[in-house]
Amino acid sequence: MSSEDERQFARAVIARVLESHARSEITAGRTPPDQSEEAELAYGIHAALYGVGLDDEGSDVMLDLEAAGGIVSIGGDSTAAGEVAAALAIQCATSPWSGDVQVTAADLPEGLDEVGDDRIRLVTGLGGELDRFEQEIGALRADVLTGRMSRHGRVTSHVLVAGSEPDDAVAQRLASLVGAGRQALAEEVVCDWDVVCTLLQRSRRASTPRDETDALSRALGLVRGEAFTAVPEGRYGWVARDDMPRTMSRVLVDAAKRLCDLNDDDPGRAASAAQAGLLICPGSQPLWRELIRASYAENGPAGIHRTLDQMSTALQGIALEAETEALVEELLPDTSSMPSSG
Known part of the structure; x- marks a missing residue:
């Protein structure tokens, strides 16, 4: 596969991923990324996508190291496996789209670090490198938990390539690093916004007004105030540059308006629905109008x-x-009752 073929393949992958991401955002009730946000997403979609050869039918085989889900092991003849590992390290350090990828290579031929720019580094063993990576991952985890990470800051990807099979202890440490580096929450960890989105999706699929009302009421019951207003200063700085607060507000205001419509014959419940929406968006005049009608x-x-x-x-x-x-x-025909908003 030529460099141009690789670039065309990567562009096709990006287009499919961005289209899928946009659909998932719309399904979840969120705004799909705009052009600048798509460019940011595209930057890292294929940063670790590399060709590893041809299959029996002559088709190119591409490997996405970031999506591999763990350690990638090269089997077969040890000499051939070492050559494939060396070629992979070179690709990681020289491909035109992986400028932020840093490569650490162990037990590979001398002089490999002279290929390309300064993105590849040769070491004699992985033990010392794992100590360094474990410290970096620990600091990264602390930043995530305290909200100090930048949402859109580009994080350098690291690829470790070994020319020989590591012993069990090193392999276990590598596996732990792969899992820790992803910073994923366990499946059983759920945040309020996840629950809200699930309930709103359930409301749209509801077969009866009663079921829709129940789902919307439960979703709005999780609202405690405007999004991120209680965040301590200096935490979650990415919020100021992200669309999430505006998206949350718009989605929940729409949910509150719909719940008001469903309770048009019950002013008490309609008022409660409007008040719940106003908690997250106090300036929503459509909801104030709903509350005025219900109050009257x-x-x-x-x-x-x-x-x-x-x-x-x-x-x-x-x-x-x-x-x-x-x-x-x-x-109130008496216009003197009109409040002053100036």
């Missing part, structure tokens, strides 16, 4: 006055939308 249906003008006082505080400095003004004037 339940408590008449007195209920509206209380709601208008709350809305005035929440919308301080924000102009009222025409629909909001029209609703208040309809329910």
Whole structure:
């Protein structure tokens, strides 16, 4: 496979992965990545994708080291296996798309580190290297748990290539490093947003209004306030550059509006739905209008006055939308009751 063939193959892989990612984001109720975000994603999709030869039918065989899920072992004749390992190390250090990949090679021919740029380093054994990697992984795990990692900062990938079979102790340490380096949560660890997305998906698949109402109510019951507002200063800095808070707000506001519609004959429950949505987006005037209607249906003008006082505080400095003004004037013809938002 020529360099141009490899680039074309990699582009096709990127396109398929990005399309799949966009579909999964839409399914989960999130906004798919825009052009700049796709470029960021594409940067690392094939950083560790390499050709390892041809199959019996003459087709190119590509190996994605980052998606391999563990240690990649080369079997067969030991001499041939060593040559394949050396070739793989060279590809990792010289391919045009893996500029952030660093290669550490052990028990491979001398002079290998003279190939390409400074991305390949020869060592005599893996023991000392594993000590260093274990320290780096430990620091990385601490940063993840305390929220100090940058969401979009590019993290250098490391490839360890050995020309001979490691002993059991080294192999076990390697396996532990592979698992730790991925920083994945165990399957049983679930965050509130995961639960919310699952419940919202369930609401869309519900066969009866009762089931839809139940799923939406449970999802909104997890809302405690605006997304990430209680995060300590200096933590989760990527949030300021990420679309997640806006996406969460939009999705939950839509859920609250839908729950209000489902409870249009029960003003108490409709009011609760609107209030739940306003917890995450206090400036949502569509939800304030839902709450105004519910308050009027339940408590008449007195209920509206209380709601208008709350809305005035929440919308301080924000102009009222025409629909909001029209609703208040309809329910309270005395325009002097209109709150000031200036």
